[in-house]
Amino acid sequence: MTHIFVPAASARPAPDFACHILIADGLLLCRGEQFLHGGEVVIAGLISSSHYLGELDGRPCGVHQLSQPVDVPGCEWRSLRSLLVSVEEPLFALAGRATQVVNWDSEHRFCGRCGCATEQHPSDRARVCPSCHFTVYPRISPCVIMLVTRGDECLLARHTHHRHAMYTALAGFIEPGENAEQALAREVREEVGLEVGEARYIGSQSWPFPGQLMLGYLAEWAGGDLAPDREEIAEAAWFHYSDLPEIPPQQTLSGQLIRKFAELAARRARC
Structure with a gap:
């Protein structure tokens, strides 16, 4: 249906x-x-x-x-x-x-500025402080999620907080003052020590854990050797598109990025 x-x-x-x-x-x-x-x-x-x-x-x-x-x-x-x-x-x-x-x-039942109890806005989805008039709307946090590619291989990582053996794409929050592409390059450098070149936007997904907007990219490897930070990334490795480990389901943007890369790589191999 x-x-x-x-x-x-x-x-x-x-x-x-x-x-x-x-x-x-x-x-x-x-x-x-x-x-x-x-x-x-x-x-x-x-x-x-x-x-x-x-x-x-x-x-x-x-x-x-x-x-x-x-x-x-x-x-x-x-x-x-x-x-x-x-x-x-x-x-x-x-x-x-x-x-x-x-x-x-x-x-947000209480004002983060003065501590008074807030009230529902009469028309908007917002809570308003009747004392200082501070208004709070629902907020989402923009994130980048990127699959780093190198020819017929893609970089997949296992995060330290995952309790199983699933491998996924890298991801991170966009910091104040950054655009999405700057955040992408910084996160890849911080998490695995690599530099990336051209980044191709693929799509976005609302991710309510607890409230992110994920912006998905395929990013080309430009240099560097793998050096997982071990704080967020337990291990990372290059995988050929035809020999992938356990990856996230199709319902996730990470799973979609990995499957998109595998589809494009297989299509190139047939040409």
């Missing part, structure tokens, strides 16, 4: 929700892999906040944050990450949006 999700541009009131998402302690209430519910599972007494998210296939969707998880027959509380490879991309994006909105709302 093809799902079309149209996100709300603001926090203005919406019609009664046809689809409800329930979140408590960072977990989503799911019936199997289904996290969208009708009104029968909305537990009004435990709702601490509700937010309009947009429309899915023309039906208004909302998220409710509960003060605590509760037992619902036939349902279980699941992490957002557990849904990554089991639901379609538009649905995962909707779940990620819901999680990020309730996290933002709960983390």
